Amino acid sequence: xxxxxDILSETIPRKSYFLGLDFSTQQLKAVVxxxxxxxxxxxxxxxxxxxxEYRTSGGVKKNGSTVTAPTVMWVKALxxxxxxxxxxxxxxxxxxxxxxxxxxxxxxYWRKGVQNLLPxxxxxxxxxxxxxxxxxxxxxxxxxxxxxxxYCETMEKKLGGPQxxxxxxxxxxxxxxxxxxxxxxxxxxAELYFNTERISLVSSFACSVFLGCYSPIDWSDASGMNLxxxxxxxxxxxxLHMCAPDLKExxxxxxxxxxxxxxxxNYFVERYSFDPSCQVxxxxxDNPASLAGMCLEPGDVAISLGTxxxxxxxxxxxxxxxxxxxxxxxxxxxxAYMALLCFKNGSLTRERIRDVFAxxxxxxxxxxxxxTPPGNHxxxxxxxxxxxxxxxxQGTFRFNAFDQKVNTFEEAATEVRALVEGQLLxxxxxAEQLGFNIGESxxxxxxxxxxxxxxxxxxxxxxxxxxxxxxxxxxSSCLGSAxxxxxxxxxxxxxxxxxxxxxxxxxxxxxxxxCRPRVEAAKLYDSMAARYAxxxxxxxxxx
Ligand code: ADP
Ligand code: XUL
Numbered sequence: 001x002x003x004x005x006d007i008l009s010e011t012i013p014r015k016s017y018f019l020g021l022d023f024s025t026q027q028l029k030a031v032v033x034x035x036x037x038x039x040x041x042x043x044x045x046x047x048x049x050x051x052x053e054y055r056t057s058g059g060v061k062k063n064g065s066t067v068t069a070p071t072v073m074w075v076k077a078l079x080x081x082x083x084x085x086x087x088x089x090x091x092x093x094x095x096x097x098x099x100x101x102x103x104x105x106x107x108x109y110w111r112k113g114v115q116n117l118l119p120x121x122x123x124x125x126x127x128x129x130x131x132x133x134x135x136x137x138x139x140x141x142x143x144x145x146x147x148x149x150x151y152c153e154t155m156e157k158k159l160g161g162p163q164x165x166x167x168x169x170x171x172x173x174x175x176x177x178x179x180x181x182x183x184x185x186x187x188x189x190a191e192l193y194f195n196t197e198r199i200s201l202v203s204s205f206a207c208s209v210f211l212g213c214y215s216p217i218d219w220s221d222a223s224g225m226n227l228x229x230x231x232x233x234x235x236x237x238x239x240l241h242m243c244a245p246d247l248k249e250x251x252x253x254x255x256x257x258x259x260x261x262x263x264x265x266n267y268f269v270e271r272y273s274f275d276p277s278c279q280v281x282x283x284x285x286d287n288p289a290s291l292a293g294m295c296l297e298p299g300d301v302a303i304s305l306g307t308x309x310x311x312x313x314x315x316x317x318x319x320x321x322x323x324x325x326x327x328x329x330x331x332x333x334x335x336a337y338m339a340l341l342c343f344k345n346g347s348l349t350r351e352r353i354r355d356v357f358a359x360x361x362x363x364x365x366x367x368x369x370x371x372t373p374p375g376n377h378x379x380x381x382x383x384x385x386x387x388x389x390x391x392x393x394q395g396t397f398r399f400n401a402f403d404q405k406v407n408t409f410e411e412a413a414t415e416v417r418a419l420v421e422g423q424l425l426x427x428x429x430x431a432e433q434l435g436f437n438i439g440e441s442x443x444x445x446x447x448x449x450x451x452x453x454x455x456x457x458x459x460x461x462x463x464x465x466x467x468x469x470x471x472x473x474x475x476s477s478c479l480g481s482a483x484x485x486x487x488x489x490x491x492x493x494x495x496x497x498x499x500x501x502x503x504x505x506x507x508x509x510x511x512x513x514x515c516r517p518r519v520e521a522a523k524l525y526d527s528m529a530a531r532y533a534x535x536x537x538x539x540x541x542x543x
Pocket of ligand 1: 024025026027305306307308347348350351362447448449450451452453
């Protein structure tokens, strides 16, 4: 047990529950924890299945490289989720604080006049009916969008090159980053932009609904916009200027990610019997929230296998952003940073290969993995169904044991193993290129839908030559949001700053060791990683 004062029980002695939400790509999820931060309730609404009227696939709508989601669908999902939580027997009165997360980079456009409507929503009516006409742009651009290439080029050029932009904002220009999405809207739909009163990220949009007024954007999620100076922790006026007029007013002042913003709106008090003093802690991006949910420490690597696959690390000291990957402000330590790599072709590509080669069954997919050896007899595959982010490329590339390109693999099992090994080797190779050292004590923490799959995790352990752990319950972004709600409230009540990891010291979630590396396989993947890196560079030079 740690000897730090138990700030939560000192400041909030009564029975206290904390609600964490995650507005992710394919679903809206919620978790409720008690004062010991143990999970009491979970709920989820899947956009495609539970809200078919919006006709999304994987939670989004695609039109070429433009990818959006109907903003009001997220609101309706919240109506459904709140009703689901009620059915679990949850008494909303017991919730002392809430926080949440959202898929990063996506943006919401509130039309002029809505600031007067948000605090006065009618508690007898669903939210989605009242907010349906509140968005000047009905479909929110989301992180899968890659339609803003020319805006990216312009910003990098005007700012003195990609490295200069990375030094300032933590990343070179990326198509999905919100600044370029906004620039595209100003250029293509100027009248809609001028009819917009406020621009939120998915996280701050959801937070605004709970607050009953516009929520600020937090520093961590602001780092995914190419607009935010990650050192000064403020908008960069040159970047703002390049994207759109009057953008600063439309974005509002950014705040530290542990900020407690105030009480929940009257709508939730009246409709769901929340305590009027229940506090809302600013929402953040799903990856930063996941870092909090995993209680990550320096030296660990976290891998989320969700719609996108992400790799993230805690960065201490002065950040050195590079042309690959992203540096974000750390969500739980205002002095620190986090590094993130995002791979767009994650679960949806695994699902496609499963559907084609394994009769839509994960069991069959696992059986195919089991009947091929580590190293796949030298075959390597790279599957970028959508334009990949890390690295920027699209298409399918297969190589035989002699590094020759082939069009197909003969066996379904070879294809399935090539996909999984290729995806996991890419994570190792790119984490190493970011400067990450897979040391002796390296631990890998996994989360996301595919972290249920043991066969995939064994390959992950072998590729990283490290033990792989997972949390016993719940999705880590949701859980991280519930933890951040408790931390934010405790900081507010105590009036002092206690670091998150100290605050969590007595309440760390249970992690289960799922897979250990196998010596022979790990050795083999060492040389395969070097081969993978060379093949990847060769396809990038020849594209
Ligand atoms: P997100 O939060 O990005 O919406 P999740 O982290 O909930 O997504 O992951 C959803 C994905 O999990 C699904 O697309 C599905 O492909 C994947 N998944 C679920 N179960 C398994 C499994 N047993 N093996 C591999 N992938 C799985
Ligand atoms: C991160 C990214 C995705 C989204 C959706 O940069 O684009 O991981 O946050 O999960």
